[in-house]
Amino acid sequence: MSATSALWRLCVSLLFSTSLSCYQCLDDLNLGLRLCWGHMLTEQGIRNVGACFRKLDRIFNNNERVIEAGRVGKGYDKQLKELLEAEILPMAEEFDKKENDETVYEERLQTAADNFIAAASKLPRVSGCFPPCGFQSAGAVFNCVTCHYDSCEFPLDCPVKEMNAKENKRIQMWCNVPFHLPVDMEVIWRFAEEVNTQQVDQFNEVTAGMDRLYSIPSTSLQHQGTYQCEIYSGRRSIVRLYFYLAVTPQVVEGHSELQEIFDLSLLPGGRLVPSPPPLPHLLLLLLLPSPLLLTACITALLLLLFLSLGILYRSLKTRQSSPPEQVDEDEDL
Incomplete structure (x- = not known):
C-alpha cells in the first residue's frame, strides 16, 4: 500500500470517526475512495473528497428509509451488502480517476439510495420481538448504523401470573411462550411454598426434563405458593415464568356459597328485600264492612240465639207438666 493510499484511508476514517454508519457497514472503504476521487465543488472549482463522503453520510446514513430497509433478519446482512455494492460499484468504476461536478454526485447517489431501499425492502422481515420477557434471539434485526443485530432486550423473568x-x-400450569424455542431445550420446575415471590434463592427444584406442563391432581393447602418454570438451551437460560397459586379450603368454600345465597337475597346497598307496601287507608276502609251493617249482623245472630233458647225452654216445660200415661189393665190381663 502506497503512502498516498494510506493517507486517503486515514482521512476517510477521520471523516466517519464520530459514529458508525450504514455505508461503512455495507460497503468497502476502497470502493468509496474510488467513487469520491473526482468530486468537484461547483463554485470553487476544486476537488474535495471530504464533501463527497459527507454527501454519502447524508444520503445513506442519516436517511431513515435506508435504515428501515436494512432491518432484516439474521443472515440477510450479506444480501444488503450485495445490494449496495450493485448500486455503488458501477458508479465507482465510472467515476474512478475522473472529475465530476458535485451535482452529478448528488443525483446519482440519491438514485442509488432509492434503488437500494426498493430492493432491500423486499428481503424477508423478521416477526419481531414478543414482550414482555425472555431471551429471543430469533427476533433480532440487523441495524446498519451499529453494524450489529439488535436483540429484543427483554428481562429474563416474566411477571407473576x-x-x-x-x-x-x-390444577395445571403451562410453561408456554409466544416465541420460538430451540429443539434442545430443558425445562426445570421449582416451587416456593406459601410466598408470592420471584427471588430465585427461595425456590426448590421439583422436576427437570422436557415437560412444559406441571399438573397437580388434587390440590391442598401445602400446594399454595409460587411455581417457577425455567427453560434452558445448553447452559443458557432463555426464560423464567412464574405462577402464584392460591388454594381455597373447602370450609371457606362452603361459607362462600352461603354468602352468595345471602347476597342474592339482598338488594343493592345491603338492604333486605322489602315486603309489599301496605294498602292505602281509604282502600282498607272500602274493603271492611260498615259499622251499621256489622251491628245488624250481630243483632240478627243474637235474636236467632234467643229464639232458639226460648223454643228449647218451652219444649222442656211441656214435657214436665204432662200426666203419666194410664196402663190398660184389660190389656195387661
Whole structure:
C-alpha cells in the first residue's frame, strides 16, 4: 500500500470517526475512495473528497428509509451488502480517476439510495420481538448504523401470573411462550411454598426434563405458593415464568356459597328485600264492612240465639207438666 493510499484511508476514517454508519457497514472503504476521487465543488472549482463522503453520510446514513430497509433478519446482512455494492460499484468504476461536478454526485447517489431501499425492502422481515420477557434471539434485526443485530432486550423473568384453585381440585400450569424455542431445550420446575415471590434463592427444584406442563391432581393447602418454570438451551437460560397459586379450603368454600345465597337475597346497598307496601287507608276502609251493617249482623245472630233458647225452654216445660200415661189393665190381663 502506497503512502498516498494510506493517507486517503486515514482521512476517510477521520471523516466517519464520530459514529458508525450504514455505508461503512455495507460497503468497502476502497470502493468509496474510488467513487469520491473526482468530486468537484461547483463554485470553487476544486476537488474535495471530504464533501463527497459527507454527501454519502447524508444520503445513506442519516436517511431513515435506508435504515428501515436494512432491518432484516439474521443472515440477510450479506444480501444488503450485495445490494449496495450493485448500486455503488458501477458508479465507482465510472467515476474512478475522473472529475465530476458535485451535482452529478448528488443525483446519482440519491438514485442509488432509492434503488437500494426498493430492493432491500423486499428481503424477508423478521416477526419481531414478543414482550414482555425472555431471551429471543430469533427476533433480532440487523441495524446498519451499529453494524450489529439488535436483540429484543427483554428481562429474563416474566411477571407473576396469579391462579386460584379450590381444595381437592385439579390444577395445571403451562410453561408456554409466544416465541420460538430451540429443539434442545430443558425445562426445570421449582416451587416456593406459601410466598408470592420471584427471588430465585427461595425456590426448590421439583422436576427437570422436557415437560412444559406441571399438573397437580388434587390440590391442598401445602400446594399454595409460587411455581417457577425455567427453560434452558445448553447452559443458557432463555426464560423464567412464574405462577402464584392460591388454594381455597373447602370450609371457606362452603361459607362462600352461603354468602352468595345471602347476597342474592339482598338488594343493592345491603338492604333486605322489602315486603309489599301496605294498602292505602281509604282502600282498607272500602274493603271492611260498615259499622251499621256489622251491628245488624250481630243483632240478627243474637235474636236467632234467643229464639232458639226460648223454643228449647218451652219444649222442656211441656214435657214436665204432662200426666203419666194410664196402663190398660184389660190389656195387661
